[in-house]
Amino acid sequence: MSLSDHPIRLEARDVCVHYGAKQALYDVSIDIPDRAVTAFIGPSGCGKSTFLRCINRMNDTIEGARVTGRIALDGEDVYDRSLDVVELRARVGMVFQKPNPFPKSIFENVAYGPKIHGMVRNKAEAEEVVVSSLKRAGLFEEVKDRLHEPGTGLSGGQQQRLCIARAIATRPEVLLMDEPCSALDPIATAIIEELIDELRENFTIVIVTHSMQQAARVSQKTAFFHLGKLIEEGDTANIFTNPAKKQTQDYIMGRIG
Numbered sequence: 236m237s238l239s240d241h242p243i244r245l246e247a248r249d250v251c252v253h254y255g256a257k258q259a260l261y262d263v264s265i266d267i268p269d270r271a272v273t274a275f276i277g278p279s280g281c282g283k284s285t286f287l288r289c290i291n292r293m294n295d296t297i298e299g300a301r302v303t304g305r306i307a308l309d310g311e312d313v314y315d316r317s318l319d320v321v322e323l324r325a326r327v328g329m330v331f332q333k334p335n336p337f338p339k340s341i342f343e344n345v346a347y348g349p350k351i352h353g354m355v356r357n358k359a360e361a362e363e364v365v366v367s368s369l370k371r372a373g374l375f376e377e378v379k380d381r382l383h384e385p386g387t388g389l390s391g392g393q394q395q396r397l398c399i400a401r402a403i404a405t406r407p408e409v410l411l412m413d414e415p416c417s418a419l420d421p422i423a424t425a426i427i428e429e430l431i432d433e434l435r436e437n438f439t440i441v442i443v444t445h446s447m448q449q450a451a452r453v454s455q456k457t458a459f460f461h462l463g464k465l466i467e468e469g470d471t472a473n474i475f476t477n478p479a480k481k482q483t484q485d486y487i488m489g490r491i492g
């Protein structure tokens with residue numbers, strides 16, 4: 236299936252972000268395809284994470300941050316005043332750079348979201364969600380005998396898979412990943428990349444990465460940012476083999492960044 240066959244799940248138009256007086260993003264417009272992986276690449280400070288945080292309104296929590304423009308999830312404006320932000324964040328899950336399990340058991344880490352969102356009514360239902368989420372995150376076999384031990388006792392790679400299990404437990408439509416492998420070794424990174432490849436069958440994934448190799452391996456669409464602007468976007472294979480803009484070419488060839 237080619238990228239153009241995927242319906243559009245997220246639509247951003249003319250998104251600008253200011254932190255106080257400083258503008259960090261300039262008129263970003265992009266379509267994010269459903270059930271595919273979109274990678275944001277670009278040199279440090281170009282605004283990749285800022286734009287990612289616009290999608291689930293994490294910038295709301297940053298003092299002085301101001302977002303303008305429009306971002307629609309399935310046609311619905313995520314900045315609409317009537318929209319419930321807590322519900323939005325259940326629909327748009329997030330995985331961070333550093334694995335950040337809660338200081339609770341493996342079971343509770345995964346069950347927490349479904350519980351607070353009223354998605355499970357009893358222990359049996361919670362168990363079902365925990366087991367299926369851990370299985371989908373490729374972690375169940377490794378932790379099935381220690382579900383009630385602290386999540387913080389796992390290895391870094393396991394903790395990151397636990398955070399992915401936690402993010403998918405609320406059955407989000409979109410999964411945002413902000414450099415999810417940057418704190419992991421190459422083996423744990425390869426496991427997460429394989430997992431991302433499997434998850435794209437059911438989720439729309441947006442990943443920020445510093446690694447062009449990773450973007451090339453895991454994504455179907457790539458967007459290149461530079462100095463707060465979206466310079467170029469398109470099929471990953473095209474962006475890496477035949478970029479239209481000189482800045483993209485320079486970055487890919489290692490001449491900027």
Ligand SMILES: Nc1ncnc2c1ncn2[C@@H]1O[C@H](COP(=O)(O)OP(=O)(O)OP(=O)(O)O)[C@@H](O)[C@H]1O
Pocket residue numbers: 254259277278279280281282283284285286297
């Ligand atoms: N909370 C904040 N307050 C003020 N300025 C910020 C804040 N977060 C980011 N910025 C600024 O906005 C710009 C974009 O930063 P952002 O973190 O989005 O870039 P990035 O491409 O994700 O960088 P990196 O790859 O280094 O994580 C930078 O100039 C940064 O200094």
